[in-house]
Amino acid sequence: MYIADNWKDYEVLDTSNGEKLERWGDFFLVRPxxxxxxxxPRNDQRxxxxxxxxxxxxxxxxxxxxxxxxEQWQIGYGDLKFNLKPFSFKHTGLFPEQAANWDWxxxxxxxxxxxxxxxxxxxxFAYTGGATLSAAAAGAxxxxxxxxxxxxxxxxxxxxxxxxQDAPIRWLVDDCVKFVEREIRRGxxxxxxIMDPPSYGRGPKGxxxxxxxSIYPFIELCAQILSDEPxxxxxxxxxxxxxxxxxxxxxxxxxxxxxxxxVEADEVGLPVSGNGLVLxxxxxxxxxx
Ligand SMILES: C[S@@+](CC[C@H](N)C(=O)[O-])C[C@H]1O[C@@H](n2cnc3c(N)ncnc32)[C@H](O)[C@@H]1O
Numbered sequence: 001m002y003i004a005d006n007w008k009d010y011e012v013l014d015t016s017n018g019e020k021l022e023r024w025g026d027f028f029l030v031r032p033x034x035x036x037x038x039x040x041p042r043n044d045q046r047x048x049x050x051x052x053x054x055x056x057x058x059x060x061x062x063x064x065x066x067x068x069x070x071e072q073w074q075i076g077y078g079d080l081k082f083n084l085k086p087f088s089f090k091h092t093g094l095f096p097e098q099a100a101n102w103d104w105x106x107x108x109x110x111x112x113x114x115x116x117x118x119x120x121x122x123x124x125f126a127y128t129g130g131a132t133l134s135a136a137a138a139g140a141x142x143x144x145x146x147x148x149x150x151x152x153x154x155x156x157x158x159x160x161x162x163x164x165q166d167a168p169i170r171w172l173v174d175d176c177v178k179f180v181e182r183e184i185r186r187g188x189x190x191x192x193x194i195m196d197p198p199s200y201g202r203g204p205k206g207x208x209x210x211x212x213x214s215i216y217p218f219i220e221l222c223a224q225i226l227s228d229e230p231x232x233x234x235x236x237x238x239x240x241x242x243x244x245x246x247x248x249x250x251x252x253x254x255x256x257x258x259x260x261x262x263v264e265a266d267e268v269g270l271p272v273s274g275n276g277l278v279l280x281x282x283x284x285x286x287x288x289x
Contacts, residue, residue: 001269003278004099009075014047014274016040018056021274024084024092025075027051031090032062035280044274054090061089074161077102080133081161083154093128093154097270097281098196101234102134104286105194108232113139117191119231124176124195124222129155131194132169133162141168143190147203149173175203177214180221189227196236211239219254230259230289236268238282247285261289 051069056062121140132144201209244265265285269278
């Protein structure tokens with residue numbers, strides 16, 4: 001399993017009965033997690049006094065209940081700083097398990113950057129920019145694409161907080177599929193591609209993204225904008241059907257068959273400090289040349 005075990009400002013403290021208890025810097029949140037189907041005793045007293053609790057509703061969705069939680073606060077990961085704001089749905093603006101992937105590709109980028117290679121990385125469905133900032137901090141020029149203007153603005157805020165306001169990052173509000181199609185027509189190439197697609201999403205003009213239907217043709221499109229010696233290709237997914245073997249098979253048929261190289265795939269997880277468990281948080285497929 002790819003485990004995000006380098007956090008200091010974030011921790012999963014415990015998991016029980018459909019929820020997880022987390023520490024985000026100095027604040028404690030209780031949030032739903034569909035993976036937590038066990039009902040273990042809640043011995044940690046912080047379950048009783050969190051700063052924020054997202055209650056699921058039977059009708060779908062849910063709502064936050066706050067207790068002395070600022071509207072916005074920051075946590076760090078190495079030199080990166082992320083602004084957190086619990087907002088619509090159960091999200092805070094960061095998927096901490098992704099740090100396992102950030103560490104993986106950062107060391108590849110740093111290795112190449114030290115050899116003097118200029119690297120162009122494309123980050124698709126880029127959300128609040130965790131992967132963008134990690135790749136930029138490691139030395140890559142990054143193109144960041146997300147359909148939501150608000151998310152791109154938030155990612156830029158995170159870049160400023162991380163001291164990366166002058167880093168070579170191109171910020172784009174666009175539909176990922178349309179953007180890649182345009183890049184094919186323009187003949188633009190990238191040395192590495194990162195993507196974290198949602199199960200269901202919409203582009204800025206209402207373009208529909210349904211992962212099971214869209215992902216394979218999209219990977220084939222992405223293969224057309226990889227440079228001749230691509231450095232890496234990363235797909236992350238939380239969608240239940242996209243298990244590691246499925247990610248690995250898609251990358252093998254669309255990327256390895258064309259460029260050579262190899263792929264490995266595994267579940268991604270967060271350590272749970274209270275019980276030694278590792279909480280599964282989706283899967284990643286990792287290609288390297
Ligand atoms: C980081 S991803 C998904 C996060 C996580 N993997 C999950 O499933 O909850 C979500 C991002 O994709 C963006 N998005 C959704 N559909 C898109 C599309 N068609 N083109 C570009 N970005 C899109 C959203 O705006 C959002 O920031």
